[in-house]
Amino acid sequence: MNTTQQILNTAVVGCGAISDIYLENMIHHFDNLNVTACCANHLEHAKTKADAYGIKGCTYEEILKDPSIDMVVILTPAPTHEILIRQALEAGKHVYTEKTMTLSAQSAMNLQCLAKSKGLYLGSAPDTFLGAALQTARKAIDDGLIGEVTSFDICANRDLDYLSGVSPFLCMPGGGICYDYSVYHLTALVSLLGPVESVSALVRNLAPQRTNTFPDSPTFGQKISYPNESQVFSILKMEHEITGTLSINGDSVIHDLAHFMIYGKKGILKLTDPNAFGGNVIFLPAQKNFEDHPAPEILNYGFSYEENSRGLGPSEMADAIFTKRESRTNASLAIHVLDVIDHMVQSSEKGAFVQIPTTCRRPEPLVRRNLF
Template sequence: MEKHGRKMKAALVGCGQISEVYFNNIQKRFTNLEITACCAAHFESAQKAAAKYGIHACTYDEILEDPSIEMVLILTPAPTHYELVKKGILAGKHVYTEKTLALEVKDAKHLAELAEKHNVYLSAAPETFLGAAVQTAKKAIEDGRIGKVTSFHICANRDYDILSSLYSFLREPGGGICFDYGVYHLTALVELLGPVDNVFARWQNYKPVRKHSVPGMPGYGGMFDSQGESIAAAVLQMENGVTGTFMMNAESNMWDIIDFRIYGEEGVLILPDMNSFGGDVRLIPNTTRTAGEEIVLEPVSDLTGNCRGIGPSQMAEAIAAGTKSRVDSSLAIHVLDIVNQIITSGVQSVVKKIETSI
């Protein structure tokens, strides 16, 4: 996505592992942005990143006081997002944050109201739906390749014993399988089929206490609390009446195994992992009579690798054009609402209405 014209100056907040791909992609690919500063909870992390990428390491307050910086990219753990986003908005900055926008829908709505009041843009990940895979599937649906959509099925699994040993933020609020991983699939679903109307769900925290299982890391062999949901199953009904299933399991295989299908009267679409941007989108037309006979669809774009950074780049493009961003906060709020209502439905054993839309 080559951009021309003025570059919007941005600062990156949080210099952990995920920051590397943002630094690299924005420097080399999404050239309507320029990262000029960074900060981190551990200042030495910001200093290392600054030295590597030729930018300034500073505090968040210094970033917010810098009039040349128009956008802040927040890559910190989810529990920190609300306060960091709020401070950015109040300082007059456009804000893009990694998932989720906040932990509670009321807080996310408040941030969106503040952004509107202060005339700044607010967006949140996941941005993976902008990649070639989801957009290829969307075009296939719009072109009638599977006819009228009748249902969908989403099933994904991970291994939280290993992953939460590696990444401590998965142990915190907002680190459960639906909040951290399910949001990719739910965002893709909403992009493909529109908003969700209601949910009925069951979930559990399968292992409230886990054993650190990664040799060579600090804490190996010790025990730690794991706070979030690790298994969840839900029936989702879309506003258009289509009903399907959503299943997340963090108590299984280390390597993510995904089954994401959209069923239609004239065929079935099989999508790859929604945590990535690309991957084969396969079509099984109902004219196929041989098991396993599939058509791999031609990608609609070259956004097939790890394209993190496309979200803030698209937001910068929308700001320049004065149009609504495709990663607008309304989408993030709706997906957060779905996740929260999955949790509430599981506690109350009732169908929960999704009050937000897009």
């Protein structure tokens, strides 16, 4: 590890579509990362990707054996995460992985124990809560702009018939509407209001057999098997007594449409899609009477990362390693969010509220224009 210049030598594992934005940002926009290599299932694919970014294409075994590589960033489908993370930790590498960390909170906790035993950092996406929009919302809440928070309401829609054709990994374990998508909303929620205490949910799959409606797919128009959950309707009680709802419908006709409101005694915050880093955060002041119609205000506190900043999570974790502090995208946060999702499914099976056994600290807010 280059501690003199505060640069972490990094390798990327997985060269799919999401890897381009990670590589672009980590190579060109985050100076504390030095991306040296990438790997993929097929070596030729890795070498093609590597040539495009001026790095080395190699095997995962070569990455694990390379003592100059300090951290791996895993961008493979969720079912592969557990074994890849374990191998990297056992090889002495820090690890940042795409969401979710693993397929269950228990397996993620096992990896966290391994990381701690070796003095290594383990973190997980999503890192969108570090973006300008959600950091703006965090400051507004912490500054008391909307007063005491009383509730929240999150509602989102997706078209899984189309998206399953775009991204076949959605049909794999961990690709359902809860594990692959609500993880954004739940991570944003915990970053704003703290951990979840209990949950009640209805989780179901409306169509185990779907028709692929993505025109550019080789299986366009054909039936595809979708064994994962496509809908979740839930009530969440936070540890600080705030209660709200999270509802996601993957059987809609809109590809991505999100509604995210946080209600307070002095006003309301209207947030953007937590799958994005930027977007307008709107403050709706409280009405004094029926005739009072205060104008909505778009909040701007000068935070960075309005654009697609994937790679911010690894960069923030590198900064945490150098400054010997807890990373904001730490394993405890990822495990708690994964545990909430696990218990949404359990609640649906039991038909009752269930307690969430894990907890975490609310991540520290970012300093405005703090570029890693």
